[in-house]
Amino acid sequence: MKSKPDRALHADERKQAILGLLERTGFITFTDLESQVAASPATLRRDLEKLANEGLLVRVHGGARLVPPEPAPSGHAPTLLGVPFRENVVRFRREKQAIGKAAAALCQAGEGIMIDGGSTTLQLCPHLDGLNLQVLSNSLHIINALLRQSGTRVLVPGGSVFREQDIILTANGDDLMPRFHAPKLFMGATSVGPQGIMQPDIVLVAAERRLIDRADQLILLVDSSKFEGPSGNVVCGLEEIDIVVTDAGIRDVHRKMLENAGIRVIVA
Numbered sequence: 287m288k289s290k291p292d293r294a295l296h297a298d299e300r301k302q303a304i305l306g307l308l309e310r311t312g313f314i315t316f317t318d319l320e321s322q323v324a325a326s327p328a329t330l331r332r333d334l335e336k337l338a339n340e341g342l343l344v345r346v347h348g349g350a351r352l353v354p355p356e357p358a359p360s361g362h363a364p365t366l367l368g369v370p371f372r373e374n375v376v377r378f379r380r381e382k383q384a385i386g387k388a389a390a391a392l393c394q395a396g397e398g399i400m401i402d403g404g405s406t407t408l409q410l411c412p413h414l415d416g417l418n419l420q421v422l423s424n425s426l427h428i429i430n431a432l433l434r435q436s437g438t439r440v441l442v443p444g445g446s447v448f449r450e451q452d453i454i455l456t457a458n459g460d461d462l463m464p465r466f467h468a469p470k471l472f473m474g475a476t477s478v479g480p481q482g483i484m485q486p487d488i489v490l491v492a493a494e495r496r497l498i499d500r501a502d503q504l505i506l507l508v509d510s511s512k513f514e515g516p517s518g519n520v521v522c523g524l525e526e527i528d529i530v531v532t533d534a535g536i537r538d539v540h541r542k543m544l545e546n547a548g549i550r551v552i553v554a
Contacts, residue, residue, distance in 0.1 A: 295324050298379045300333050305376055306548040308343060308352050308491075315349040342372050348508065369476075371427070374405040379507040381533035382406045384554035385507050386411050389472060389531045392505060395419075397469055400497055401428050403453035404474030406495040406507045414438060424493065441466060455493045463496055471501035476506050477515030480543060483527070484518035491519045503528045505527050510535035 295303060303323050307314050319330055334350050337343045343350045386409025393399060395417045401407050403425030414421070415438070422441040423429055423490035432438045443463045445456040473494060475483045483506065485491050498504055504526055508534050524547035531552045544551050 288513070292467050297333070298376070300329070301337065301376050302379070304330075304333060305342060305373070308350065309373075313346075313351040317348075319349065328411075330496065330508060340372070342376070352429055360420065360460075371403075371405060371452050375408070375530065377405070378511060378533075381509040381535070381554070382409045382507075385509065385531050385533060386410045388552055388554035389505060389507050390414055391471065393417055393419060394469075398422070398466065399423065400466070400468045400471045400501060402473040402497055403428065403495060404507070405450055406474045406509060407472050410472060410507070411435075422464065424454045427456070451490075457468055463500070467500050467502075469502045470505055471497050471503065472505050472507055473497070475506060475512055475521070477520055478506070478512050478518065478530075478540075479506055480524070481517075481520050482523040483521040484515075485521055486516075486518045488519050491521050494521050498522055498526065505529045505531065507531050510537070510540075513537065513540040 300323055304314075304319065307319070307322060310378050316327075316330070320327060323330060325333070333353050334343065334345055338345045338350070343352060382405060385406055390410050390413030393414065396419070396514045398420040399422075401410060401421060401423040401494070408425065408427050408431065415435045418437040420439040420441065421428075421432055423432070424443050424445075424551060425445065428474070429440055429442060441464050443454055443456075444456045447453070448455055459494065473483070476486055477484045483494075485494065498521075503523070506529070508530065513536065524544065527544075527549050529546070529552060530544050531554060534553055536551075536553065541551055
């Protein structure tokens with residue numbers, strides 16, 4: 287058993303540490319958690335309660351376990367390849383928050399924008415309040431965050447809900463998108479490389495292509511780990527990206543790759 291860290295962890299660090307332990311074992315006792323995460327027992331109990339309320343774990347007697355995957359009824363709930371949203375949202379949370387704030391500064395009051403679903407693009411939402419934007423989004427998380435803003439108008443596409451990412455997509459290729467064109471599209475990615483933006487699922491690729499075709503400017507929001515990510519289906523080449531907002535962890539080789547493609551790089 288690993289010894290407990292000396293340095294007290296911040297809330298987001300504790301959250302990632304708890305979920306990381308669960309991902310390795312599927313279950314952890316409260317005693318083991320106390321020995322491996324630097325926090326008081328009361329703080330850890332509050333953390334577990336919060337994570338349980340967010341649907342990220344299940345409290346059981348003496349500890350916690352991972353949420354079991356929900357079996358999809360045959361012919362019904364569609365599924366996507368890739369990491370589920372509930373796992374992605376806790377990764378690199380501070381970096382994503384900084385990226386979201388920097389990206390929101392690119393918005394002009396009163397304009398229309400599109401926000402593709404993702405754990406990084408979600409971090410835009412708190413900074414859009416008061417800009418009186420018209421926003422088209424396929425993400426249930428983003429829609430829910432924006433509905434609390436009285437001045438923000440929200441548009442939603444038609445389609446099916448894909449539960450792993452909590453986004454609305456059309457699996458059969460039908461275009462159920464509102465007749466909407468925007469100056470800016472804010473989009474995330476599973477990975478970015480010389481080939482461009484990549485996603486693991488072809489259904490997601492098709493949906494994002496429809497968004498790209500409706501935007502004047504493509505703004506990519508990715509933390510620096512995405513430049514080291516796996517390959518996948520190409521959504522678009524680097525030449526179609528206008529701006530990349532990322533964090534200070536981006537390596538020089540990746541920044542040069544973007545700049546050589548004529549992309550403006552904003553480091554949050």
